[in-house]
Amino acid sequence: xxxxxxxxxxLVTVNIDGKEIAVPKxxxxxxxxxxxxxxxxxxxxxxKLTIVGNxxxxxxxxxxxxxxxxxxxxxxxxxxxxxxxxxxxxxQIGCGTNASPGLHIxxxxxxxxxxxxxxxxxxxxxxxxxxxxxxxxxxxxxxEHSTAYGRGYSRFVEQKNVKPKxxxxxxxxxxxxxxxxxxxxxxxxxxxxxxDDVLGFIDRGSYSTLTCYPGRKLENNYSLNTVDIxxxxxxxxxxxxxxxxxxxLKQTPGIDPESSVGANTEVxxxxxxxxxxxxxxxxxxxxxWMSDSGRMLYKQVKAADxxxxxxxxxxxxxxxxxxxxxxxxxxxxxxxxxxxxxxxxEEQFLTKKLAEALKVPASLVSRVGQGDRLLISSDRxxxxxxxxxxxxxxxxPTQQLTSLASDIDAGKVKTVLSVGEDLTAAGLAAxxxxxxxxxxxxxxxxxxxxxxxVVVPTLTIFEKSGSFVNQQFRLQKFAKAVPGPAGVADxxxxxxNLVSFASRIITPADLGGLWSSIAAEVKPLAGLSHALLPxxxxxxDASAWADLPVCEGxxxxxxxxxxxxxxxx
Amino acid sequence: xxxxVERKPLTxxxxxxxxxILAGMRVTLKHLFAPNVTMQYPEERPAIxxxxxxxxxxxxxxxxxxKCVSCQLCEFVCPPKxxxxxxxxxxxxxxxxxxxxxxxAFDIDMLRCIYCGLCQEVCPEEAIFLQNQYSMTGYTRAEMxxxxxxxxxxxxxxxxxxxxxxxKKAAAEHGNAH
Numbered sequence: 010x011x012x013x014x015x016x017x018x019x020l021v022t023v024n025i026d027g028k029e030i031a032v033p034k035x036x037x038x039x040x041x042x043x044x045x046x047x048x049x050x051x052x053x054x055x056x057k058l059t060i061v062g063n064x065x066x067x068x069x070x071x072x073x074x075x076x077x078x079x080x081x082x083x084x085x086x087x088x089x090x091x092x093x094x095x096x097x098x099x100x101q102i103g104c105g106t107n108a109s110p111g112l113h114i115x116x117x118x119x120x121x122x123x124x125x126x127x128x129x130x131x132x133x134x135x136x137x138x139x140x141x142x143x144x145x146x147x148x149x150x151x152x153e154h155s156t157a158y159g160r161g162y163s164r165f166v167e168q169k170n171v172k173p174k175x176x177x178x179x180x181x182x183x184x185x186x187x188x189x190x191x192x193x194x195x196x197x198x199x200x201x202x203x204x205d206d207v208l209g210f211i212d213r214g215s216y217s218t219l220t221c222y223p224g225r226k227l228e229n230n231y232s233l234n235t236v237d238i239x240x241x242x243x244x245x246x247x248x249x250x251x252x253x254x255x256x257x258l259k260q261t262p263g264i265d266p267e268s269s270v271g272a273n274t275e276v277x278x279x280x281x282x283x284x285x286x287x288x289x290x291x292x293x294x295x296x297x298w299m300s301d302s303g304r305m306l307y308k309q310v311k312a313a314d315x316x317x318x319x320x321x322x323x324x325x326x327x328x329x330x331x332x333x334x335x336x337x338x339x340x341x342x343x344x345x346x347x348x349x350x351x352x353x354x355e356e357q358f359l360t361k362k363l364a365e366a367l368k369v370p371a372s373l374v375s376r377v378g379q380g381d382r383l384l385i386s387s388d389r390x391x392x393x394x395x396x397x398x399x400x401x402x403x404x405x406p407t408q409q410l411t412s413l414a415s416d417i418d419a420g421k422v423k424t425v426l427s428v429g430e431d432l433t434a435a436g437l438a439a440x441x442x443x444x445x446x447x448x449x450x451x452x453x454x455x456x457x458x459x460x461x462x463v464v465v466p467t468l469t470i471f472e473k474s475g476s477f478v479n480q481q482f483r484l485q486k487f488a489k490a491v492p493g494p495a496g497v498a499d500x501x502x503x504x505x506n507l508v509s510f511a512s513r514i515i516t517p518a519d520l521g522g523l524w525s526s527i528a529a530e531v532k533p534l535a536g537l538s539h540a541l542l543p544x545x546x547x548x549x550d551a552s553a554w555a556d557l558p559v560c561e562g563x564x565x566x567x568x569x570x571x572x573x574x575x576x577x578x
Numbered sequence: 579x580x581x582x583v584e585r586k587p588l589t590x591x592x593x594x595x596x597x598x599i600l601a602g603m604r605v606t607l608k609h610l611f612a613p614n615v616t617m618q619y620p621e622e623r624p625a626i627x628x629x630x631x632x633x634x635x636x637x638x639x640x641x642x643x644x645k646c647v648s649c650q651l652c653e654f655v656c657p658p659k660x661x662x663x664x665x666x667x668x669x670x671x672x673x674x675x676x677x678x679x680x681x682x683a684f685d686i687d688m689l690r691c692i693y694c695g696l697c698q699e700v701c702p703e704e705a706i707f708l709q710n711q712y713s714m715t716g717y718t719r720a721e722m723x724x725x726x727x728x729x730x731x732x733x734x735x736x737x738x739x740x741x742x743x744x745x746k747k748a749a750a751e752h753g754n755a756h
Binding site for chain 1: 648679
């Protein structure tokens, strides 16, 4: 507008319901309206997917400032003294309308209200009255918008449409066809984000059905994101289906520990039981997506092979006895410490303190898998960079503990402390483990815990709070979603006990106290604290590690600095 | 501060006491012939007025179908958190497979229940009713928790206005109408 103040070239001023706002050029009307606090209801539009404009729920009235066709001079309205606005007589879709200079939008006019009522009625005509048995109830956009923008009564007296109720689109996704409102978000997600174009609509009118291409299945590792973005209860997670209503579930922010991407997650639990894991939006890490494999990780909490009691020589014992036995073994000397890239920054800091107190070096085990270029990188440890930052290790870890193996063979090591790492998987033979006393801190049974002299059970990522440093050197925190099993102490308490005994200095075991030591002692983490860390994380200065030969290839929001080694996907 | 209460001296009639005795005898005689207001509980039971809010129960429809679909709205609305439901899935090949969902477990803790009737009010399937049962006793706390089997035993069958799910099944068997 002519009266608007000077502004950067990429901002345009639009007028939404009488409120003016400057938005970047190309912003669509839904996003612009969100900035002024106006909700434009929509189903098919998703900020991370292409725009198709097929649900018609976001219809708005649009107008442009009037100019004289011949002279291009602004036409002024004598009543107000401002430039006249020419309103388009028909409604336009908000998602497909981009901000242009002087654009005027009305989202609360009688025509817009009428449009929304019409679209809602049209969608509800063949939508079943399934809400009592529908898992989406409580987080259903159709439910919310019908209440907010619907007519409130039904004129439909004919027989409702009938469609299949339980189509298995893939191993993890079940489709309830009657509930589908044909928004095509799932189709676009599969095509554009998962790059696995398996979904499509067949038939016409009320026979339209979502289906997979013949002979194909929705079985990629990102299939459950279609369930998240489904605005109604059509796509349901086979795992979560009919398990619990969402309004009972408590949300706790988490981090996907599968790989160094560190996708942000939301852990949904009720009364100490986790029911599902969904992505948490972080536009710098995972947008609004996460992998299916990361969603199933909560099953490890109640796994049958979970370590639940401290053990000495395979026999259950009291926690104090196990800790005492561990302390005695560590005090005896000739110790080797195997830290973990799965431990949190706090645990790695304590592991480093323990290594310093015992004056032994610590090693880490690298885990390498195939990266999928999206949200699973080839580095399958979530926190190797945390170990670099805290100083637990100074070079990238190897997959095999060859130097530890030769030290054991040479008789230089008598005790091995493993912080959750399976030493057999890391290349130590059973005979080598038999030569040494193993102290194992871990969550689940494995060959190392079987061979260990002392086993102290620890907590899974869902039962403790902490932080990880992901591949972008972004420090991200996760919180305790459910309490740990009875009798299992927090990892920080176990580790700080070992550190306190070895160093004869009381070490804090709580996050607040620990972070004051971390901020004071670890230079890259100076001035930070777990409590004040923002939900989207904090990017650390990574210049010290810029030329490390990391193994990761490209992922959604990460590009490796140099061409990495051959392990890339 | 002490003060004196003036007492009126008794009149002659009050002093001879006979009118008071006669008035008392009149009341006694009246009740001797009046109908009883008490009841020989537990042999005799009172008539329960309609709309009475007794023990919450689960009901079946006239075809013997379990009406609850475990939507858990009663569990949500229950002020003292007396209701606890574990949802479950009905296998597709069961006669009521089209309903898809039914409670695996349904417990109402009668030590917590306050008989408010909100569960009945909120139920979208008309499956839970506070009926005439008013006396719940037990020797242990566990006995005072009504499980699913007991709730259906207490609830029995009530008439249905809608047969919503039967209509749905009929529509599915009929196929698309257009």
